[in-house]
Amino acid sequence: MQLLKKIKIIFTFYRSFFIASNTITVCCIFIFLKNGISVYFPLFWFKIVTLGLIYYFLRSYKSKEIYYYQNLGISKIILWASTLAIDFLMFIVSIIITNQVNAV
Amino acid sequence: MQYKLEVDSIVLEFGRKRILSDIYFQCETGKITGLLGGNGQGKTCLMNIVYGNLNPISKSIRFNNVPVLKAFNRPDLLTYLPQFNFIPSHLNLKRIFSDFGLDFFEFEKVFPEFSPLYKSSIKTLSSGQRRLIEVYLIIKSKSQFSMLDEPFTYLMPIQIDKIIELLEIEKSRKGFIISDHMFRYVIKIIDTLYILKDGKTHLAKDIADIDKFGYARL
Numbered sequence: 001m002q003l004l005k006k007i008k009i010i011f012t013f014y015r016s017f018f019i020a021s022n023t024i025t026v027c028c029i030f031i032f033l034k035n036g037i038s039v040y041f042p043l044f045w046f047k048i049v050t051l052g053l054i055y056y057f058l059r060s061y062k063s064k065e066i067y068y069y070q071n072l073g074i075s076k077i078i079l080w081a082s083t084l085a086i087d088f089l090m091f092i093v094s095i096i097i098t099n100q101v102n103a104v
Numbered sequence: 105m106q107y108k109l110e111v112d113s114i115v116l117e118f119g120r121k122r123i124l125s126d127i128y129f130q131c132e133t134g135k136i137t138g139l140l141g142g143n144g145q146g147k148t149c150l151m152n153i154v155y156g157n158l159n160p161i162s163k164s165i166r167f168n169n170v171p172v173l174k175a176f177n178r179p180d181l182l183t184y185l186p187q188f189n190f191i192p193s194h195l196n197l198k199r200i201f202s203d204f205g206l207d208f209f210e211f212e213k214v215f216p217e218f219s220p221l222y223k224s225s226i227k228t229l230s231s232g233q234r235r236l237i238e239v240y241l242i243i244k245s246k247s248q249f250s251m252l253d254e255p256f257t258y259l260m261p262i263q264i265d266k267i268i269e270l271l272e273i274e275k276s277r278k279g280f281i282i283s284d285h286m287f288r289y290v291i292k293i294i295d296t297l298y299i300l301k302d303g304k305t306h307l308a309k310d311i312a313d314i315d316k317f318g319y320a321r322l
Contacts, residue, residue: 009203012192067190070155070176071183071245072203 009072014083016062017054024050025091029098037099047091051084107133107168107248109154109182109279116149116160123149124160126304131279131296133248136271138290139283140319141300147283148187150300151251154281155184167248185242187254189234193227197237200226204241211240214266232258239267243274251281256289268293287320 028043059080066076109131116124123146131137141147152158154165156174165172167181175182191200197218201208212219215236226234235258242250256264264286271280271293284290291297297308299317306317315322 005203012195015194016192064186064188064190065192067184067186068192070157071179071190071242073177073179075174075177 006072006074009069009074010079010082013062013065013069013074013079014086016065017058017083017087021051021054021087022090025087025094028091029094032095032098033102036102040095043095047088051088055080055084105133107279108166109249109281110166110169111150111154111164113162113164114150114153114160115162116146116153116158122303124153124303129281129298129305129307131249131281133277133279134275135295136275136280136282136293138287138294138297139281139300139305140287140290140297140314141283142319145300146303147300148253151184151253151281151283154251155182179245179247181248183242183245183247183250185238185250185252185255187257189231189238191226191234191238194225196223196225198222200237200241204245206241206244214270215240215263232260232263235259236263236267240270243267243270243280247278249279249281252283254284255282256284256286264289287314 024047028047031039032043066079069079070076110128111130112128114124114127115122127150129137129139139147139150149158153160153163154175156165156172156176163173165175167175167178172178172181176184195203197208201211208222212222218233218237221229221233226237229237239252239255239259242252242255255267259267268289271282274280282290282294291311291314297311297313298305299308299313299319300306301317301319306313308314308317311322314320
């Protein structure tokens, strides 16, 4: 129960950049669909750079809200590491699924 | 069981400027410790060091004689009310109380004016209402200690009186460290007072020390 609550709170934080990040993922999938596997590595690095930019800008913008999560026992490192990892994983899974659908 | 939080050996510098150097204060469950000091004396820095969010040159923070470097990882030991609004603005009161494991209806009994706001998002509330929620959450949080930085700012006198009553009740199970420029409220409730001046903490022997250290005219 405690774990579920923590996951819910982490997703609350993820909401703060979910739209921006997933818009980038959707654009990447669209480019991947048009150009195929040849653009995989540029898209891979593009996604990493955009996640870095999201982190850079939100780190100071959301710095006050971090106390909310800390008071609930979730540290800055856990918040950022888990949300960025989830987001990147969603990107990779989307690319793999798109590639398989494209191959059929 | 009584718990103890002790803070000492703190050295904090920003560039060549030494901010904190000779610090000692302690707090026990069942007691309220006041921390007063002028602007720029390092009260907020000190609280952030205790919480683990600011890294000084050296520090020793002990909970029940056990050193804890990053208290923010231990909400069972310490919770912290910063001096600014910290609740994500899109959350509603129902969700916030649920996150902290607190009963909204208990809060409603003390502050009935919040009854219609149960499902309202925190961003629709006024600064004072928002601050009151934050102060309440931290006071009622299930930790051994809570640090409150400027808890009375934005609150109406009648709300401050209710918060003071709440602190008196909650101190039976936890310890509080309070810093606020509304020192007349602070001195009403504290058991121990430290005055922060020139980077050092001074244990006040009596209230007259507030005047002696140049913090306020009594």
